[in-house]
Amino acid sequence: MGNITILYKYNKKSSNMRRRKLLTVGGAIFLGSLAGCGGGGDEGEPESTPTPDAETETQEETATPEEPEEGGVTFAVDPSSSEIDIGEPYTVTVTAKAGDESVEAVTGIIFKRGDQQSWSGPISDTGKRWQLKAGESQTANFDLEPGSVEEYTLALADSENKEVIEEWELTVNRPTAAFGKTISYYDGLEMTVDVEVHEWLEFELSWDGGDKTGTYAVRPREGQWAKVWVKGKNPEENDQDVTAPAGEDFNGLAGGQQFNRIKRNGVTVGADTDYKIDDSTREAGGADMETMDEYWLPPETGITRGTLIPGAVHEGMVLFEASGTDWSVEDIKIMLNRNDIRATWESTP
Missing domain, CATH: 2.60.40.1240 (Immunoglobulin-like)
Known part of the structure; x- marks a missing residue:
């Protein structure tokens, strides 16, 4: 699956990012349970299907973000596959890169099933608070466990402002x-x-x-x-x-x-x-x-x-x-x- 590179400028006061506003965040959870993102968590923890493994830092070769705008941060999202059988491993690798200033950002992975209009999530343990020094890059892996056979739309989202950064597709088949x-x-x-x-x-x-x-x-x-x-x-x-x-x-x-x-x-x-x-x-x-x-x-x-x-x-x-x-x-x-x-x-x- 091709890499997805997202370019935006993070501004805590005005939230000026090149991204789309989320629809209502809610609905049934099928990929995992709700959890707060990176310490920002006031989301509830309902009953759910098995949650993903926690994200981990990695130094492996990953997609490289584009150069950020002044004072901004860019993200490269690299899903391991666009189609899996349920039970197979599925990993989303996210790389963040700061521009010429130190920057903080909080992201999480959200999802929709089939023709659902509303987003659900963030998926447990995909919340990440990025604290980047000027010019620094960081990478994190998120291991997800889809809980049902379905066509999914997943997205990397700004968890503080509840706005989509970028989205991609995943097909989960019967094993x-x-x-x-x-x-x-x-x-x-x-x-x-x-x-x-x-x-x-x-x-x-x-x-x-x-x-x-x-x-x-x-x-x-x-x-x-x-x-x-x-x-x-x-x-x-x-x-x-x-x-x-x-x-x-x-x-x-x-x-x-x-x-x-x-x-x-x-x-x-x-x-x-x-x-x-x-x-x-x-x-x-x-x-x-x-x-x-x-x-x-x-x-x-x-x-x-x-x-x-x-x-x-x-x-x-x-x-x-x-x-x-x-x-x-x-x-x-x-x-x-x-x-x-x-x-x-x-x-x-």
Whole structure:
């Protein structure tokens, strides 16, 4: 994304800057929570989605502001990208340069979602009080965590006078990955999903009231099995517990047709059922199908079901039926709905 250079003269008394007046600052917060800017904070702190990391000083190569006017200050804004998947890192680098006089300025990053007319913000921890000596330059990085899939307009704003300095766009997409790859969430959870397609799978069956058992291959009469392998990890370096999704949070499609979800308990197989047994005697007699050991059941640790402590890894599977008998992995998409965000794994995202 191209660098954005802003040139204006900062004047505390008259506020003579080349910039536009803000509309009402308010509305729902989706990128982060409200916070006061650089010690000027009389904004409230409402409930919100996760806040960005604090800004940090940096000496890395960044966009260079133009030469300021007399007694003024210029800004160069350098967003790391114009489009990301939710969960991916996004950084805005801001560089300020003073003219031939010492100058102070207070800025923050604000935003609008979609067609919203009013600005929201400033985003937490993007407030910065610039104290520049004559001819001095300073750079700060702001790590933002977009809280929803959306088209955003962001802006660097003069927080004292509530005026826009410059704005830019950011598109946040639903996360997608190839099978076997990992999608990360802002709370630290890492989810990896893979899939296998099978005509037959072996299950433990029981009959005669449970007195007799055996392992037999079983298949849907009008379909195939989609065996979805799931791995959830809370990295050891994460400083918080995370909640793993449940099996019912996963869904799948094959050629646009939604998968059926097999019952985990009480499934009857054999003649006159929806499932065929690869054994003529057992097919005629019928049986009850037991659950499989590998089912994805997030562990119940602590108070919250499905909590993964830092360093914890949980693996399992979710079993689906795909209607039809000619599907391959290339036809399949697996979706996970977590925190109102739908992540998708497929063969070629």
